[in-house]
Amino acid sequence: MFPMYSSTRVVFPDRCSEATARILDVRRLPPSAPAPSDTDGPSGVPAGAWWVIADLTPFHPVDHTWPDQPGDSGHLEVGGVRLPVADCLTAARSVDGGPVHVGRDIPVRRGGEGHHWYAAHVLDAELDDGEARDLIGERAELRVDVPRRQALSAAHSACHLVGLGLNAALRDLWRKPVAVDGLGRPDFDGMAIASSRLTESGSTDVHRLGSSLRRRGFVATDLGERLADVQAEVSATVSGWLAADAPIAVGTNGDRLEDRRTWECTLPEGTHRTWCGGTHPERTGDVEVTAVALALAEDAKTLTVTTRTSVRGGKPWQ
Ligand SMILES: [Zn+2]
Known part of the structure; x- marks a missing residue:
């Protein structure tokens, strides 16, 4: 069950490229879902990839309604372990509960009322279920690929x-x-x-x-x-x-x-x-x-x- 979090706070509008944040959840993209991003991110988004929600982020996620600017790439660092971020997508969930939708699967337009909105950091890293669970609640350094x-x-x-x-x-x-x-x-x-x-x-x-x-x-x-x-x-x-x-x-x-x-x-x-x-x-x-x-x-x-x-x-x- 995905707990109810309020929307991700973002610092990329202030031109920040790094921040310390708390990891709120780690989930897998559905294995059969179409690529949810329209981006040409450096490594694309593999089906079934792990994605991370944090309370705060310097990563710019691609907008699912008007996907002009691709999501940022970079990495998260947790307890000395570096986890590459291949792409950053938008995710949303109704405040009434129900599933979390990612990218093009989001049924409402950007910023739609009655939803929480998240930056979904898509990892280019293999984790087992235990490793993914252990990340939840940890503090992470989030660093965007600056060039x-x-x-x-x-x-x-x-x-x-x-x-x-x-x-x-x-x-x-x-x-x-x-x-x-x-x-x-x-x-x-x-x-x-x-x-x-x-x-x-x-x-x-x-x-x-x-x-x-x-x-x-x-x-x-x-x-x-x-x-x-x-x-x-x-x-x-x-x-x-x-x-x-x-x-x-x-x-x-x-x-x-x-x-x-x-x-x-x-x-x-x-x-x-x-x-x-x-x-x-x-x-x-x-x-x-x-x-x-x-x-x-x-x-x-x-x-x-x-x-x-x-x-x-x-x-x-x-
Ligand atoms: Zn613009």
Whole structure:
């Protein structure tokens, strides 16, 4: 029987990469379940792997509703024994009891009321049942793989900046007033984004240019011909923002996993704020963007933006 714990407290929004915590439970993923994560974590998630819940964590878990940023990897250290963490997933359980759901098996959306929310640290380690039981109640050092975290954070902030750059480059294609971003441009990225996937080397973002966007007044009949110009403009805008070394803040209204968080960047043209559950560097100057590529689908119904990123100078920022 899985005891009832309150939600995991998280310190990754403060850019922490290590913390001391108490292990609350150790369980196995079901052997037959489909991989519950959409991530491209370093070793994937083996079916039947052990996973650990702690009262507090510096690990960022992949979000089951919007799996843009993969879960952190790293290790736990308990009594001098090092247990590698291959991935970190989201888990949830109704406050009324019942089973604990992990990853894509969670039946409610992120942060849904009436649930406790947990970071599930998936171990890349073989344990027998006794060893797993003995871990419960122990204090553990939780350490995130910092270079990978930094690379994912750089890719994530770059992805938001490219979205803002796209809003600026496409601002003349709107024929009706619509919601604007923090810089006053029609929020194409916010309205059209269909999926976003981050890796250590960048992001792939797919925007839907369907009838709903047309109804809102977006006219993109000549986007195909203008694509090279738009791409060059986005690249130049984003380069300027990186050179401005603008501050990036992660706002939060609490330290529970389900509490809402924001990405906030104070650019020369204004401050943009958006809901975001990921991790980020302190400044745009910590990010390097080596390429932004736009591709329009043949049926012109989707626009895919591929961004290549790295951590500027590889310098540590935490
Ligand atoms: Zn984000």
